[in-house]
Amino acid sequence: MQTPQNIRVHREDGLLEIVWSDHDVSRLPFRLLRQSCRCALCIDEFTGRQILDPQTVPETIQPQNVSLTGNYALQFVWSDGHDSGLYTWKHLRELADSESARLQGND
Numbered sequence: 001m002q003t004p005q006n007i008r009v010h011r012e013d014g015l016l017e018i019v020w021s022d023h024d025v026s027r028l029p030f031r032l033l034r035q036s037c038r039c040a041l042c043i044d045e046f047t048g049r050q051i052l053d054p055q056t057v058p059e060t061i062q063p064q065n066v067s068l069t070g071n072y073a074l075q076f077v078w079s080d081g082h083d084s085g086l087y088t089w090k091h092l093r094e095l096a097d098s099e100s101a102r103l104q105g106n107d
């Protein structure tokens with residue numbers, strides 16, 4: 001499994017940059033990250049349905065704090081006050097892959 005070698009928060013660009021152990025670089029917009037939260041408040045843990053309405057996440061959402069949890073995940077404190085989500089490396093990698101597929105699909 002890929003793990004991050006370097007993680008940078010680019011506030012002026014509104015994105016998180018991850019350099020992976022295979023030297024791939026992922027750039028994940030803050031809003032996409034916040035919309036993709038998988039905590040029990042955002043996703044129904046029994047049905048897997050998304051409880052969070054992604055449209056309600058502000059365009060200007062920012063992480064107030066980003067911290068490592070164990071050595072397997074990132075935890076964000078978002079500017080809307082939400083802080084219960086854990087983003088595992090696997091989840092971040094999946095998000096990065098689907099985001100780059102989406103960007104390529106739009107060309």
Ligand SMILES: [Zn+2]
Nearest residue numbers: 037039042085
């Ligand atoms: Zn959440």
